[in-house]
Amino acid sequence: MTAADAGIENMRSALRRDARRRTAAALLLTLPLLAFLLFTFIVPIGALLLRAVDNPEIARALPGTIAALRGWDRESRPPAAAYAAIVADLQALREQSDAGTLARRLNTEVGGARSLVMNTWRALPLPATTDAAQVHAQLIGIDPRWDEPWIWQAIAKNGSRLTPDYLLAAVDLRRTVEGSVESVDADRSAFRRILMRTFSIAAIVTVLCLLLAYPLAWWLSTMTARRANALLIVVLVPFWTSILVRMAAWIVLLQSGGIVNQSLAAAGLIDRPLALLFNRTGVVIAMVHILLPFMVLPLYSVMKGIPRDYVRAAVSLGSHPLAAFVRVYVPQTYAGVAAGSLLVFILGIGYYVTPALLGGPEDQMLSYSVAQYANVHLDWGMACALGGVLLTATLLLYAIYRRLARMEPALA
């Protein structure tokens, strides 16, 4: 090896070392943010997902009963040991609140379970006996419903610490006693309808935003940068104004004595005020108002970079200007259209405040159900399962959006 070769080799390894050191420094600088997000964002979302499958109440309160019911066919009479086990398990619950937690949980499975569990718990302890038949008779003496199969089925079905039931319920499915999955009855299915409503409101808002934003972004892209920036301020003012301020403004505008109705009446277009508030119309109008800037800005940044020459060339070759626009210009904006639409749709499906303040009961979206189950029904399992469904839909769309934004540098 010559001295020159050794020198090059030295330099190469020095460069490699430098690159490695720079990568290490980069990761070191990113680490605090990552650790912070882990604590304030990622772990909390993990807690939500875990809670969606968490089923601790029955497994914790009735370990003996669950062991005794293992292997039971869930059709015939439960094994005799189960009666003694449930008496022992219930006697072991010292506090009324422990029994209450179990009773509430079982009651969400089958109606009537709450009174059955609480009546039995209050009647305990039973006179000591080792005879299985006698324990059974005592239990039936407290409440004859212990001879019915449903309570045992509910306990056996929830013997595991983890359950798919909340997630299944979030898409209107349920497990039967035997463990197979089926759709819930049509009259009890609610969540699929809310999910469809969420998607349909977001889709309508996305289409309206596109229809309004496309000409505006195109017009802005034909101006000098100076004029376009001045007009963009008009797009940015609502973007920066508090959502709550805009909600208040729309209520003032859309109420029955509001300016919109007043103007329409003054113009002789209507005799009676239109109902624009606390229904779908109000929700869609306000959501379009909030999300429109998210469509205008990516469209504008893509359109700004499109050279005029192609359309001019098409026209000079004899194309009708409109045909040239549709066939030459519009295809060049597809990336912007896709990115803007995805962004608006992704943000739209997560909306909570706008439907809550401007919508009626039939206009509430999935986020509202999440909050409702958490705050009103205190059913965190259901709230988290619905949140998990919303999160999954969002992340899938976001993955597509990221791929799209990587292909189109103007959108990054």
Next chain:
Amino acid sequence: MNPNTAEVPWERIGFVAVRALCIAVLMFLLLPIVVIVPLSFSSSSFLVYPVPDWSLRWYRELFDSAEWMRAAKNSFIVAPAATLIATVLGTMAAVGLAQVRFPGKNVLLSVLIAPMIVPIVVVGVGTYLFFARLGLSDSYAGLILVHAALGTPFVLTTVSATLQGFDTNLVRASASLGAAPLETFRRVTLPLIAPGVISGALFAFATSFDEVVVTLFLAGPAQVTLPRQMFTGIRENITPVIAAVATLLIVFTTALMFALEWLRGRRGAGSR
């Protein structure tokens, strides 16, 4: 006759129609925000036009209300604290990630930007579940931490954008002249990327200042912020006091926005 001359008026008409539509869209964006302002100066307790007489009574009522003043105080505690955390962490990460490529960088970026995308109700429920266990629900600390997390993607993206026009030779020059990395950052990098950092901070501030859903889950009665108070007010009984708060917020956020636009102009000049 030349067939093209017949088409020219149609083209003109089309262009005028598009322009009229665009002006209507701009009106749709702007007018609702403008309309609420005069109502806050009305003497009437109804939020309807025409305004019978002018008065400042709703502003007096606002400033005399202990509830609203506490909400304002809370907002001005939580938002600056969240902004500070988000700006420091976001800027560090942006500086670190700007110069390197490594496998998985895109995945990492997707994770760091996710707080901007994940439905806010999911964040609210998740942080409530986790923070309640740590005793951080119903506290300023919990609210500040989550608001900071929501603001970090904005800082990361704006600072990253500024760094794209950044000449790394300046850092090398500074190092070769003997400056320690921290000194180089403080005296060379930071002054050059400052407009991006401040833009990011303004975004982070606005994010926290306007956040209501996480606050609904995480804040106790003592931590009610302005948006939270407005949410209750709008839901229960919308009065001209709300219009007064709205007017003050419009003035405040518009000032923030103009500050940002000014910085954006400077950023363009600085990176050249």
